Structure formats: structure tokens, C-alpha cells
Amino acid sequence: MKTPFLFLSAIIFSVLLCEASKSPDPVLDINGKILRTNTKYYIVPLHDLVGGGLDLALSRPRGDTCPQSVVQDKVNKSGLAVQFYPVNSKKGVIRESTDLNIAFPDAHAKCLKSNIWTIEGDVSWYDDTQYITAGGQIGNPGEQTLVNWFKIVKTPNAYKLRFCPDVCSSCDFVCQDVSVEDLQGKKLLVLSNPPLEIAFREA
Structure with a gap:
């Protein structure tokens, strides 16, 4: 009499296990194609009126020349291509x-230590300004590389970038979205x- 019950339980357990192990949905570009690691893309704003694509700029709030800041270009609709x-x-x-690292594979500058995105500032506080710059590293997930990891998150209309890494469960940080701040003529x-x-267009 217990056999049918055990059989049904096994089926339910298998279904739940399958759902739990299901991979997140793939990110799609503006043509509906899946984003892939060996391909370069332009990150472009969903609305043209808010500016162009993403680029690097030497202008810093404190007058520094390095590291370079990731900025939204005011004119170039494409900006620099990225790779994930x-x-x-x-x-x-x-x-x-x-979790993923983001790079500007075609960026060249004499002061550029690396073309990998990272975060400059204390990520454990809301009231500290955290700038996104070049200078990170690829891989080695953990506490030492915490500020190099971003996520692409679906929004009702498109996507957004978010800092909320899973690579270090014991690390102290505040999850926040990537936004734009106008400062000294730079976005x-x-x-x-x-x-x-944002949306993605193959380069």
C-alpha cells in the first residue's frame, strides 16, 4: 500500500529538485540573441535622451588622473565595447x-592598470559615494575581489547593472544599483x- 505513495513522493521530489537547479534566464541583446562570453557588446541606455554609451574618462572629482572613471558618453551613442x-x-x-566581471577589452591608456570594472569607495555604507572605475581583476571570487563583481538584472523594460555579489557570503556590503551622477561635466x-x-547591442 505504501508503494504508490513513495512513487508519488519521488516524482514530486524530482520536480522540486529540477526547479531548484534551474539556471537563471539568459540575458538577451536588442535583437533577442543570447549574450555570450566570447562576444563584445555595447551597453546603451534604454532611452536615447539620457545620453550615449559607456566610456572611460580621466576627469576625477578630486582632480586625480588615475584610475579612470567609467562614464556615460554624452555624444557617442555606442561608447566602448565591453566583454563579460x-x-x-x-x-x-x-x-x-x-556574478560577473565587466571589461573594456579595447581600452588603451598609459595609466590604465587593467580594463576590468571595479568600485572605488566603501561598499558597506550608503552615505559614501562609490565610483565605478577601471583597475579590477578577472576571477578569483572572494573577499579580496568583492568590488569587481556586478550583475545584470532584468527590469520591467530592459536591464540594469547591480552590485550585490554572491561571491562572499561573509563580506559586509550594501546592495545597490548602478546609476549616473553628473559631476564636473562628466556623467x-x-x-x-x-x-x-540599459540594453545590449553586439559590437
Whole structure:
């Protein structure tokens, strides 16, 4: 009499296990194609009126020349191409809400230590301004690389970038969206609200 019950329980357990192990949805570009690790993309704003694509700028709030800030270009609609390096690169698919590194593979500057995005500022406080700059590193997930990890998160209309890493469960940080701050004539990428809604176009 117990056999049917055990059989049904096994089926339910298998279904639940399958749902739990289901991968997040892939990120899609403006043509509906899946984003992949070996491809370059332009990150463009959802609305043309808010500016162009993303680039690097030497202008810093304190007058420094390095590291370079990630900025939204006011004129160039495409900006610099980026490439994504997910924490788990299995099958080379970029998936929503998954930790990844972002690079400007074609960026060249004499002071540029690396073209990997990172965060400058204390990520454990809301009231500290956290700027997104170049100078990070790829991989090695953990406490030492915490500020190098971002996520692509689905919004009702498109996508946004978010800092909320899963690579270090014991680390102290505040989850925040990537936004834009106007400062000294530059539109600097920072951790703040409202998020900059974006789309992706293959380079």
C-alpha cells in the first residue's frame, strides 16, 4: 500500500529538485540573441535622451588622473565595447542576476592598470559615494575581489547593472544599483538610485 505513495513522493521530489537547479534566464541583446562570453557588446541606455554609451574618462572629482572613471558618453551613442566574464562560464552564456566581471577589452591608456570594472569607495555604507572605475581583476571570487563583481538584472523594460555579489557570503556590503551622477561635466557611473536602464547591442 505504501508503494504508490513513495512513487508519488519521488516524482514530486524530482520536480522540486529540477526547479531548484534551474539556471537563471539568459540575458538577451536588442535583437533577442543570447549574450555570450566570447562576444563584445555595447551597453546603451534604454532611452536615447539620457545620453550615449559607456566610456572611460580621466576627469576625477578630486582632480586625480588615475584610475579612470567609467562614464556615460554624452555624444557617442555606442561608447566602448565591453566583454563579460561570469563567475561560472559554463557554456559561455551570460545569465541574469549572476556574478560577473565587466571589461573594456579595447581600452588603451598609459595609466590604465587593467580594463576590468571595479568600485572605488566603501561598499558597506550608503552615505559614501562609490565610483565605478577601471583597475579590477578577472576571477578569483572572494573577499579580496568583492568590488569587481556586478550583475545584470532584468527590469520591467530592459536591464540594469547591480552590485550585490554572491561571491562572499561573509563580506559586509550594501546592495545597490548602478546609476549616473553628473559631476564636473562628466556623467560618472556610481552605486545609487535610480538605476540606469540599459540594453545590449553586439559590437
